[in-house]
Amino acid sequence: xxxxxxxxxxxxxxxxxxxxxxxxxxxxxxxxxxxxxxxxxxxxxxxxxxxxxxxxxxxxxxxxxxxxxxxxxxxxxxxxxxxxxxxxxxxxxxxxxxxxxxxxxxxxxxxxxxxxxxxxxxxxxxx
Amino acid sequence: xxxxxxxxxxxxxxxxxxxxxxxxxxxxxxxxxxxxxxxxxxxxxxxxxxxxxxxxxxxxxxxxxxxxxxxxxxxxxxxxxxxxxxxxxxxxxxxxxxxxxxxxxxxxxxxxxxxxxxxxxxxxxxxxxxxxxxx
Numbered sequence: 001x002x003x004x005x006x007x008x009x010x011x012x013x014x015x016x017x018x019x020x021x022x023x024x025x026x027x028x029x030x031x032x033x034x035x036x037x038x039x040x041x042x043x044x045x046x047x048x049x050x051x052x053x054x055x056x057x058x059x060x061x062x063x064x065x066x067x068x069x070x071x072x073x074x075x076x077x078x079x080x081x082x083x084x085x086x087x088x089x090x091x092x093x094x095x096x097x098x099x100x101x102x103x104x105x106x107x108x109x110x111x112x113x114x115x116x117x118x119x120x121x122x123x124x125x126x127x
Numbered sequence: 128x129x130x131x132x133x134x135x136x137x138x139x140x141x142x143x144x145x146x147x148x149x150x151x152x153x154x155x156x157x158x159x160x161x162x163x164x165x166x167x168x169x170x171x172x173x174x175x176x177x178x179x180x181x182x183x184x185x186x187x188x189x190x191x192x193x194x195x196x197x198x199x200x201x202x203x204x205x206x207x208x209x210x211x212x213x214x215x216x217x218x219x220x221x222x223x224x225x226x227x228x229x230x231x232x233x234x235x236x237x238x239x240x241x242x243x244x245x246x247x248x249x250x251x252x253x254x255x256x257x258x259x260x261x262x
Contacts, residue, residue: 036223040215065152
């Protein structure tokens with residue numbers, strides 16, 4: 001019984017089911033959405049939100065605490081990972097010119113990190 | 128139906144809480160990052176839904192099932208979600224089943240339920256006997 005209560009609490013999804021259903025319906029040539037599928041999709045989206053935030057944070061800021069997760073951390077992550085390709089049009093769409101330039105700079109420097117691991121330092125000094 | 132584009136947004140407060148839980152203590156999230164994550168989550172729902180639907184249609188099913196979603200996640204490199212979701216799904220199914228049972232139990236007493244069941248099966252057996260006899 002105690003176990004039961006625990007699982008019920010774990011099962012409590014935080015995102016509103018009705019909203020998730022609306023979003024799902026907007027995409028499909030709509031078939032039925034069973035409660036089970038709706039539950040699964042909602043949980044899945046919660047996992048995605050946390051995964052996305054965590055990955056972006058650790059990729060850019062490692063495991064340091066007390067930092068601020070910023071937009072460019074997200075767009076960098078999306079640009080670098082094939083599995084997030086579906087977000088390419090979504091995440092860059094929202095940025096401002098200043099952020100875009102910043103992102104370009106960060107992308108360039110991180111790209112050269114990978115390409116010429118040893119040459120980065122001297123290159124930066126040149127600039 | 129979707130009347131306004133805002134209807135596709137997920138609630139800010141919930142997204143903020145989810146993000147906070149995922150990050151180390153004391154870390155912050157800029158507003159732009161939070162909005163972007165919320166948008167990304169909406170797109171994620173659409174992306175997974177349409178991929179799952181395509182998968183279901185390929186198997187000549189009209190509605191998507193939990194299995195379709197899990198398989199889609201595997202194919203789209205979100206396989207890290209699957210074990211935890213499978214667990215949640217099992218717990219959810221159990222919860223639904225328990226709910227159904229307790230509802231049924233509260234409607235009629237267990238003993239009378241058993242009695243009806245056994246008497247009805249007896250009746251069915253008798254009916255079958257009758258049919259045999261008629262032949």
